[in-house]
Every structure is written in C-alpha cells, then in structure tokens.
Amino acid sequence: MSIEKTYDEKDMVDTSVSPVQDYSSKQGDANGYVDPYAQFEKEDNGFFRNFIDGFKPLDFGEIDPNLSDVERANLIAARAPLKRSLKNRHLQMIAIGGSIGTGLFVGSGSALATGGPAALVIAWILTGIMMYCTVQALGELCVAFPVAGSFVQYNTRFISASWGFCMAWNYALQWLVVLPLELVAAAITIDYWNAEINSAAWVTIFYFLVLFINVFGVKGYGEAEFIFSFLKVLAIVGYIILGIVINCGGGPEGGYIGGQFWKNPGAFAAGFKGVCAVFVTSAFSFAGTELCGLAAAETENPRKSLPSATKQVFWRIALFYIISLTLVGLNVPYTDPRLLGNSGAAASPFVISIRNAGIKGLPSVMNAVIMIAVCSVANSSVYGASRTIASLADQGFAPRIFGYIDREGRPLVGVAISMIIGLLCYLAASSHHADVFNWMLALSGLSSIFTWGSICACHLRFRRALQVQGRGTDELSFTSQCGIIGSCFGVLLNCLILMAQFWVALFPIGEAANPTSFFQVFLCVPILIVWYFFWVFYKKDYKFFLRSKDIDIDTGRREVDLELLKQEIAEEKAFIRSKPFYYRVYKFWC
Incomplete structure (x- = not known):
C-alpha cells in the first residue's frame, strides 16, 4: 500500500451509523456516500436562473425521531450540507494570519501603556503557549470529527447539552458583536487621512464589501481571507525588519535605541497587576485563531490540510506576535501619551515607532494595513457567526429556520442575522456611540477565554472516553503534539486569566472600585450563568456532564x-x- 496515498473525503464518510435518509435516488459510491449537491451541479438553466435557484433550501433527509437530543445534534452536525470548497492554501493562510487584527496593531498600544514592555511580552507569550495547546487539541478533534459547527458542537458531544447551549450562544454573540465594532473601527482608520467625511459613509462602504464577499459563500470567504492574510503577514514581516533598523538607529531622525526604554521609564508600568490587566488584550488579539477548526467541515480534505494548519499557529505566535511586540516594546516608551486617548492608527505603537524615526509615507502604509486587518476580522465575524448560528439550530438551541442552508452551502439565515446586527455600526453617528460600543464589547470581552477553555476540556473528555471505552489514540490520524498535558495547561491558564480579570475588574489600576468598570470587563460571566441555568431549568436537564462511557465517539467520523x-x-x-x-x-x- 502506498504510504503517500491521499483520500478524498467522499471515500471516508461513515454512513453505517447514520439514520438519515438518502439525499437522492442515486446509489452513491462504494461506501454509500451520496453528495447532496450532485443533483444540482449538472443543471444549467442560465446564470441568472442558477443564481436564484442557489438560494433555495437543500434537503438532506429526515432523522429518526427516537434519537436523544445529543444523538440528534451529533448526527445533524455530521450530515449538515456545508460545501467543502476551502482548499489547503485557504486553510493555511487562515491559520497563519486570519485573526491578526486590531488587537495586535492597535490594542497592543493600550496594553503597552497599561503594563509596560515586559508585561506585553510575558502576557503574549503565556497566551500564545496556551493558544498553541488549544489549537493542537482542536486539530485532533476536528480531524477526527470534521462536523458542522465544529468545536461549538463538541461541547454538547463531550461535556453536556446545557454547557453546549451556553458555549454555543456565547460564541455566536461574540462574533455578532464583533461585526459592528470592526466596521466602525474600519471607518475610524479613514480619519487618519480625512476626518471631515461622516463616518456613516465609510461604514456603508465596508458593510456592503463584507456582504458582497459572503454572498459567494465559503469560497468567497476563503479567497478574501487568503488575500487579506497574505497582506497582513507581508506587513508584519516588513515591520520586523524595519523595527530592527529603527532600534539600531537607522531612521532619518532616530538615534540608537537599544534597550534604553526598558530602563527608563522601565520594564513594568504597574507591576504584577499590570501584567494581569494586559491578559485580556492579548486574548482579544488571538481571538479567531480557532476559526481554522470551524472551517474544517468545509475543507476538501481535513485529514490532510488541518494538521498542517494547526502547526502553522506556532510560527504565527513566535514570529508575528512575539518578535513584533518585542520590537514595539523596545522602540516605543510606555509613557508615550499617544498610546492612550486616541483611536485607530493614532494609537498604534507600530505607527508611533515609525513616526518617531522620522520615516515619511510608511505611517500611511501601516494605516492601510490596519484597515485591511479590520476588514478581515469583520469578514471572519460573519463567517464565524453564521456557521455558529446554523449549528445552534442543528443542536436544537435555536429555531430550526436558523439552520437554513441553501444549495450553494451558505447558511443564509445565519448570514442575514449577522448582517442585521451589523447595522448597529450606524450608531457611530450617535453622540453616545462610545458608551454603546463599550457595553457591546463587554458582552464579548471574555468570550474567547471560555471558548478556548472549553476546547481543551472537550479534548480531555474525548481522550478519557477513548480510554474508558477501550479505544486508543492509534485510531486517530492526527494527535495533539501537546497531548493531554497541553490541554490541562490550557484549562488551567484560562481559569487563571479569568481570576486575574476578576481582580482587575473589581479593583481597576489607578481607579476606585465601581460597578461600571467591573461589568464592562466581566459582563460576559453573569450572562453565561443566566444562559446555563436557563437551559437547565427549561429542558429540566440536570446532567452536569456526560459519563465517559456514554460519550459518542463514532458519529461523524470520516x-x-x-x-x-x-x-x-x-x-x-x-x-x-x-x-x-x-x-x-x-x-x-x-
């Protein structure tokens, strides 16, 4: 048998466990797989007619009504007819640069001012290690179960339905809120060049750009992210080279800098508490790293492309985050007044370091990169929200119409809901827009922490289920390089970050304790508690977690x-x- 043989997913779908009826009258391949899109691909009624027909629903059969809620959720997630149009190059670039956005380019400025350069590096290194462990765990699960909804659905499969409901709505809300925030951020970046035009005009342009990309479904998302990520990676590599030159005194107006800013004003701005305060910004900058797992169900061959994509996260963390932020901390003092009180490129330490060196023109180039990064995150937010909303319906956590998927594999209702919520971006024209967006951000501020912790917990539960059911990792085509130790570290660090944020939220740096500052940091937690207990009492489901021997480790396997x-x-x-x-x-x- 050839070791280098590759397998098409159609040759690896397990239909033996599926009580779903056949998609059509076709016999299928040797394994019984029938492509639900095949009946439409041969029809050619003209471009306009095909375009209209593409929005019609895709019927993927009926389901045995005797299945339990968890069994039904597992089965529908495995059979959800999302189109597998993402290629290996798309997934690789999404993994390398997909989540690089304002958290790195702009948010790192306020983090530098709050914690100092040492706190900046420490927080990003620890969060980066945790993220690598998390993505490795996610990669193992997604290669084994490349199902629609991915890690959102894993909570229901491996922990409990109540926790799955809580985490699924948590993740959906996170991306729903991100879209209007990023659209406004994109408009703000234009102010760097022209602040006279009303922000609503720019918001409209970016809004319809994101809508246009998502009309083309997952292929549109993949191509757009491939281009966006390539430009972001190119910009960061360029800045790393430039940052070294600036530090060595190569700028027109700047002399040799070296490590003087680590001595004066110093490495830490607020000691240990400053390090704790920076963690939430570092977590925000990594938000979206898990999207490569969400995209697993829409790749041509997850077994081949996903393991490689998860490994690329290491290089992004090491090269793009750690090195670039180390240079930022060396080239910009944390006492620079421009780091706070500004927005967009004006508060970006990347732009500030270039300005300090007296280099003309490049600040505008960096601002353009920031605008591209913002558009990329806005585009990803629609992708993440729409797929999560469809998964909510599949698991019975939302009205069934939310799971509407058309013949082109687009979760149309999910996209529509995301774009409707995105209209909140027009609040940018309101005089109270700052307050509104601060509270919107509070809804999703800690969402990623819970998401990542749950991914690691699902991995631990999966490994435990394998052990209890007499199975082993030898049946897994990809295993996490960090193993269960990495997942334990991921759960532990996420819990420590939550504890640190509770402390900082309750006793802000340089401020008196007040309810407003607390809930603007910690609002996500009471909302999650409400969601959890709502499901528990609504469904009368008091099972805290599934027993390892009862966990389904077969449905959805390829x-x-x-x-x-x-x-x-x-x-x-x-x-x-x-x-x-x-x-x-x-x-x-x-």
Missing part, C-alpha cells in the same frame, strides 16, 4: 475502516522515520 486507518497511520510514521533528520523536523513543525 473513516469507515478503523483497522485500515491504523495500518495507514503506522506506515506513514514508518515512512517519516525513514527520512533524513531535516525532513522529520519539517514534518513535526509544518
């Missing part, structure tokens, strides 16, 4: 013959071991 899979994995490992050292290192990290 491999039909586990013994054949084990043999292939063993041969692949033997093949890699036979290669030179440099090849083994490359396969481990890439």
Whole structure:
C-alpha cells in the first residue's frame, strides 16, 4: 500500500451509523456516500436562473425521531450540507494570519501603556503557549470529527447539552458583536487621512464589501481571507525588519535605541497587576485563531490540510506576535501619551515607532494595513457567526429556520442575522456611540477565554472516553503534539486569566472600585450563568456532564475502516522515520 496515498473525503464518510435518509435516488459510491449537491451541479438553466435557484433550501433527509437530543445534534452536525470548497492554501493562510487584527496593531498600544514592555511580552507569550495547546487539541478533534459547527458542537458531544447551549450562544454573540465594532473601527482608520467625511459613509462602504464577499459563500470567504492574510503577514514581516533598523538607529531622525526604554521609564508600568490587566488584550488579539477548526467541515480534505494548519499557529505566535511586540516594546516608551486617548492608527505603537524615526509615507502604509486587518476580522465575524448560528439550530438551541442552508452551502439565515446586527455600526453617528460600543464589547470581552477553555476540556473528555471505552489514540490520524498535558495547561491558564480579570475588574489600576468598570470587563460571566441555568431549568436537564462511557465517539467520523486507518497511520510514521533528520523536523513543525 502506498504510504503517500491521499483520500478524498467522499471515500471516508461513515454512513453505517447514520439514520438519515438518502439525499437522492442515486446509489452513491462504494461506501454509500451520496453528495447532496450532485443533483444540482449538472443543471444549467442560465446564470441568472442558477443564481436564484442557489438560494433555495437543500434537503438532506429526515432523522429518526427516537434519537436523544445529543444523538440528534451529533448526527445533524455530521450530515449538515456545508460545501467543502476551502482548499489547503485557504486553510493555511487562515491559520497563519486570519485573526491578526486590531488587537495586535492597535490594542497592543493600550496594553503597552497599561503594563509596560515586559508585561506585553510575558502576557503574549503565556497566551500564545496556551493558544498553541488549544489549537493542537482542536486539530485532533476536528480531524477526527470534521462536523458542522465544529468545536461549538463538541461541547454538547463531550461535556453536556446545557454547557453546549451556553458555549454555543456565547460564541455566536461574540462574533455578532464583533461585526459592528470592526466596521466602525474600519471607518475610524479613514480619519487618519480625512476626518471631515461622516463616518456613516465609510461604514456603508465596508458593510456592503463584507456582504458582497459572503454572498459567494465559503469560497468567497476563503479567497478574501487568503488575500487579506497574505497582506497582513507581508506587513508584519516588513515591520520586523524595519523595527530592527529603527532600534539600531537607522531612521532619518532616530538615534540608537537599544534597550534604553526598558530602563527608563522601565520594564513594568504597574507591576504584577499590570501584567494581569494586559491578559485580556492579548486574548482579544488571538481571538479567531480557532476559526481554522470551524472551517474544517468545509475543507476538501481535513485529514490532510488541518494538521498542517494547526502547526502553522506556532510560527504565527513566535514570529508575528512575539518578535513584533518585542520590537514595539523596545522602540516605543510606555509613557508615550499617544498610546492612550486616541483611536485607530493614532494609537498604534507600530505607527508611533515609525513616526518617531522620522520615516515619511510608511505611517500611511501601516494605516492601510490596519484597515485591511479590520476588514478581515469583520469578514471572519460573519463567517464565524453564521456557521455558529446554523449549528445552534442543528443542536436544537435555536429555531430550526436558523439552520437554513441553501444549495450553494451558505447558511443564509445565519448570514442575514449577522448582517442585521451589523447595522448597529450606524450608531457611530450617535453622540453616545462610545458608551454603546463599550457595553457591546463587554458582552464579548471574555468570550474567547471560555471558548478556548472549553476546547481543551472537550479534548480531555474525548481522550478519557477513548480510554474508558477501550479505544486508543492509534485510531486517530492526527494527535495533539501537546497531548493531554497541553490541554490541562490550557484549562488551567484560562481559569487563571479569568481570576486575574476578576481582580482587575473589581479593583481597576489607578481607579476606585465601581460597578461600571467591573461589568464592562466581566459582563460576559453573569450572562453565561443566566444562559446555563436557563437551559437547565427549561429542558429540566440536570446532567452536569456526560459519563465517559456514554460519550459518542463514532458519529461523524470520516473513516469507515478503523483497522485500515491504523495500518495507514503506522506506515506513514514508518515512512517519516525513514527520512533524513531535516525532513522529520519539517514534518513535526509544518
């Protein structure tokens, strides 16, 4: 058997466990798989007619009414007809630069002013390690179960329906709120060049740009993110080179800097409490890293592309975040007044360092990159929100109409809801827009922390279920490089971040304790508690977590013959071991 053989997903769908009726009258392939889109691909009624027909619903069969809620959710997630149009290059670029946005380019400025350069590096390193462990755990789950809704659905599968309901709505709300926030941020970046035009005009342009991209479904999202991410990566690599030149005194007006700003004004702005305060900003900058897992169900071959994509996260953390922020901390003192009290590029430490060096023209280029990054995050927010909303309906957590998916594989109702909420961006023209958006941000401020902690917890529960049910990791085509230790670290660090944020929210740096400042940081937590207990009492489901022996570890698996899979994995490992050292290192990290 050839070790380098690749498999199309159609050859790996397990229909033996599916009580879903056939999509059509076709016989399917050797494994019984029938492509739900095949009946439409051959029809050609003209461009306009095909375009209209594409919005019609795609019927993917009926489901056994005797299934439990969890079984039904697992089955529908495995069979949800999202189109697998994302290619390997799309997933790789989404993993490398998909979530790079205002958190890094602008938010790092306020973090530098709050904590100092040492706090900046410490917070991003610890959060980065946690994120790498989380994405590795997510990669293992998504390769085994590339189902619609992905990690949102894993909470229901591996923990409990009540926790799944809580986390699914938490994640949906996070992305729903991000869209109007990013649209306003995009309009603000234009003020760097022209502040006279009403922000509503720019908001409208960006709004319809995001809508236009999402009309083309997952392929539109993939192509847009490929371009956006490439430009962001190119800009950060360019800044790293420029930052070294600036630090060494290569700027027209700047002399040698070295590490003088770490001595004066100092490495820490507020000691340990300053480090704790920076964690929420570092977490915000990594938000969206998990989208490569959400996209797993819409890739051509998750088993081939997803493991490589999860490994790319290491390079993004090490090269793009840690190195660039180290240079920012070296080149900009945390006492610079421009870091606070401004918005957009004016508060970006990247732009400030270039200005301090007296380099003309490049600040405008950096502002353009920030605008691209903002549009990228806005585009990702519609993708993330729409897929999560569809998953909510699949699991019975929202009205069934929310799960509407058309013949082009677009979750239309999810996209529509996201764009309707996005209209809140026009509040930018209101005199009280700052207060409104501060509270909107509070709704999603800590959402990512809960999401990442839950991913690690799901991984631990999956491994435990394998052990209890007499199964092993030898049946997994990809296993987390960090193992269960990495997931334990991820759960622990997320809990510590929540504790640190509670402390900072209750006793803000340089301010007296007050309810407003507390809830603007910690509002997400009481909302999650309300959601959790609402589901518990509404469904009268008092099961805190599923027992390991009852966890479903088969529905949604892409491999039909586990013994054949084990043999292939063993041969692949033997093949890699036979290669030179440099090849083994490359396969481990890439």
